[in-house]
Amino acid sequence: MKVELLSHSPLSNIIHAGLTCTDRLDKLPHYLAFPETFINRLLRAGHESVIEHVVYTFKIEDITRGLLQQLARHRLISLSVQSTRWALDRVLDGTVMEELFYVPEELEGADRDKYIEVALKQLQQARTLAEAFGNDVGKYIIPECMYTDLVMTVNARELRHIFQLRAKPPALKEFNILVREIYNVLPDSHKFMFEEFLE
Ligand SMILES: Cc1cc2nc3c(=O)[nH]c(=O)nc-3n(C[C@H](O)[C@H](O)[C@H](O)COP(=O)(O)OP(=O)(O)OC[C@H]3O[C@@H](n4cnc5c(N)ncnc54)[C@H](O)[C@@H]3O)c2cc1C
Numbered sequence: 001m002k003v004e005l006l007s008h009s010p011l012s013n014i015i016h017a018g019l020t021c022t023d024r025l026d027k028l029p030h031y032l033a034f035p036e037t038f039i040n041r042l043l044r045a046g047h048e049s050v051i052e053h054v055v056y057t058f059k060i061e062d063i064t065r066g067l068l069q070q071l072a073r074h075r076l077i078s079l080s081v082q083s084t085r086w087a088l089d090r091v092l093d094g095t096v097m098e099e100l101f102y103v104p105e106e107l108e109g110a111d112r113d114k115y116i117e118v119a120l121k122q123l124q125q126a127r128t129l130a131e132a133f134g135n136d137v138g139k140y141i142i143p144e145c146m147y148t149d150l151v152m153t154v155n156a157r158e159l160r161h162i163f164q165l166r167a168k169p170p171a172l173k174e175f176n177i178l179v180r181e182i183y184n185v186l187p188d189s190h191k192f193m194f195e196e197f198l199e
Pocket of ligand 1 (some may be wrong): 073074075127158161165167170171172
């Protein structure tokens with residue numbers, strides 16, 4: 001899994017918005033020097049809509065189609081996902097390899113070998129079906145462990161919500177890892193808004 005932060009808004013958007021609510025823009029220079037204090041006060045008061053003015057865009061590579069399905073349940077994010085037809089072409093071009101799919105790290109030895117054997121067999125069957133009947137038929141049996149790539153845009157409020165639900169068990173372990181990877185690429189000055197969900 002690889003996560004890259006493509007762009008983000010400045011924290012000053014939140015301070016500007018918050019001070020607009022209370023008509024105290026004269027305090028802007030002061031709070032720009034102490035964004036964490038100001039924003040934590042808003043969060044403690046439940047005035048969370050103000051942090052929607054900070055938006056992040058991430059490039060996320062090599063997450064499973066299973067994780068994509070769960071991520072996509074979050075309705076307030078924008079996703080652009082690699083098409084399944086294109087993904088199947090990777091299988092069809094003859095490079096059916098372990099690198100195309102996720103192997104849970106808890107599997108070892110013979111269990112790991114068995115998992116890889118089953119996944120490879122399913123990918124090969126998808127390939128055979130696609131060659132015979134086209135990608136739109138073969139795609140239906142692509143296994144959930146196959147990797148995909150996407151771009152996600154999300155505001156800070158929704159990202160906090162995702163952290164709250166998905167940073168720890170019982171959420172899917174791969175989702176826990178994605179949350180940690182997203183946290184790692186956030187600007188250091190933004191991390192305070194999310195770290196309570198990782199402790
Ligand atoms: C451990 C775990 C197990 C799960 N198991 C299942 C399962 O078995 N089956 C299943 O279908 N899903 C399952 N889910 C998914 C879960 O039900 C949610 O669909 C998903 O987590 C998205 O979260 P959300 O709906 O809170 O928020 P988002 O879609 O991220 O929306 C953010 C917030 O906006 C508000 N909101 C958004 N849309 C609406 C709306 N239409 N009406 C009112 N308020 C809205 C809510 O306050 C919501 O919390 C599971 C999730 C977790 C974390």
